[in-house]
Amino acid sequence: MLLLDGKATSEAIKKEIASQVEQIIASGCRKPHLAAVIVGEDGASKTYVASKERACAQVGFESTVYRLPVETSEEELLNLISKLNEDESIDGFIVQMPLPNHIDEQKVIAAVDPRKDVDGFHPVNVGRLSLGLTTFVSATPYGIMALLEHYKIETRGKHCVVLGRSNIVGRPIANLLSQKGEPGDCTVTVCHSRTKDLAEHTRRADIIIAALGVPEFLKGNMVKEGTVVVDVGITRIPADNEKGYKIVGDVAFDEVAPKCSYITPVPGGVGPMTIISLLRNTLQAYLMSR
Ligand code: GUN
Secondary structure: OOOOHHHHHHHHHHHHHHHHHHHHHHHHOOEEEEEEEEEEOHHHHHHHHHHHHHHHHHHHOOEEEEEOOOOOOOHHHHHHHHHHOOOOOEEEEEEOOOOOOOOOOHHHHOOOOHEEEOOOOOOOOHHHOOOOOOOOOHHHHHHHHHHHHHHOOOOOOOEEEEEOOOOHHHHHHHHHOOOOOOOOEEEEEEOOOOOOOOHHHOOOEEEEOOOOOOOOOOHHHOOOOOEEEOOOOEEEEEOOOOOOOOEOOOOOHHHHHHHHEOOOOOOOOOOHHHHHOOOHHHHHHHOOOO
């Protein structure tokens, strides 16, 4: 069993981005600039946005975070999005999800200029992805593809089972892995909460992408020998430590790992790849706008 080390892989990509930024600045241009909007006090969201801010600083990007109170109205948020769409000093921005219940997420996503939608959530970018056109691939699926590519995991003709059908991970990764190319050319099965005999599918899988958000869902008896397992889960569960919680994946690692050819750890697998992919998209937005 080998670990798909997202931390090391993302560090290597981070160095490449930092060196591109150095060249950009040396040529007299301004830094790429990512903005993030966060509404409310969700603990996990605050942690993610802080990580994104830190990663921006590490590669030499400028970053701005707009922290709005939980009672911010939909109209106020849409007004800020219009401002960010117009602001030429900002190359890309994200609105951290989830949003408070009184705000319509789809309306917010649709309000972002697709050219600045470095999350790849806008219907235009989702459509472009499904057509195999150049687009902003949302960060988690983009990071998974980069990790499979980095480790030269053979995907052609393999049976890939995706657990979860979310707009952010399940659907786009199923799409990408079934497209022509390397990584790609997989036969993909998407399983979800209504799938019957789910373990029948996972036991036939060569590659499993676990993105259900159910801690330790995938057990040892649900995978065959030699499977490649990518764990997207990042559920916080209470723990007796300084933070008061620990992060648990969707895979029962101790049972599943001995049967795998490759597996991502949690933390240190998909998480760092997601952040670096957002930076890649921001650089792409910067270069496209020039
Ligand atoms: N919430 C969980 N993942 C994401 C993400 O990739 N982008 C945004 N904007 N919100 C999220």
